[in-house]
Structure formats: structure tokens, C-alpha cells
Amino acid sequence: MNVETSILIKRPIEEVFTYMTDPAYQSQYDEGLKDIRYTPQGRVGLGTKITEVRSFLGRKIETTMEVIDYEPNRKYARTSLKPFPLTGSVTFTRDEKGVKVTWRWEGQPGGFFALAEPVVTANFRNSSETTLKRVKEQLESGVIVRPN
Secondary structure (H helix, E strand, C coil): EEEEEEEEEECCCCHHHHHHHCCCHHHHHCCCEEEEECCCCCCCCCCCCCEEEECCCCCEEEEEEEEEEECCCCCEEEEECCCCCEEEEEEEEEEEEEEEEEEEEECCCCHHHHHCCCHHHHHHHHHHHHHHHHHHHHHHHHCCCCCC
């Protein structure tokens, strides 16, 4: 499975990067997220572990991912092994009109998910596009609240 989506956001790159890489904000734009925990608490960086609980294809899924690439205002990537090997990376590129955000997912569904790979791929594509649109709307509206 390989999925790539992009969007242009008319905000400073520092703001876009922080909003998309700080797990404390994720529930504001990620509709499928039910719970999120990360260790260590504080700033996210290489080695940070992020555990997400979400509903996916009608099933409750808990996934722990590790941040494997972190270049402030340039790139952020994390990977997991369960429920199948998956790497998600986001690149941030300055543009004269704002920031181009490109989100890539690469993985090899196994078990139940291998049987439904076309559905899994379509779900990742639709979810990524919806999430990026929500990030754009929220950042460009300026209505962002720092969670406690």
C-alpha cells in the first residue's frame, strides 16, 4: 500500500509543522482518533512513542508508533509494526503562497487487513485527504486552541 496526498496551507511553516507534529493537537483535526498518549511527555522528537486508539473499518485499533525522522519545519515520520508494518511521513515545503504539506503512507497490510487491502488503501487515501483539508481550514481560520 502506498498513498500520497498534498495540500497548500497559507500559514507560516513553523505553525503548520507544530500543529501537525504535536500529538496534543491531533484530536482537533483527526476525526478517527479516540485517544492518544505519548512518551516522553513534552516535545516530540526522535524516539518519541505515540499510542493511538482509533476506529478503523469498524474495528477498535490500538497502534504504538515511534518517531523515526524529525527535522523541524521540514520532515516528520513515524512507524509501527501493529496491526501491520506502516510508515507515515509528512514533508513541509515553503511555497510563495504558504506551505506545501505532503503526507505519505507506506505499509504492507497483513491478516484481516491483507484481505481488504483495496479498502484499506482507499480508506487511508480518503482519511488523509479529509485530515489535510481539516488542518488547512483550522490553521487558515486562526482558531487553534492549545490543549491542556
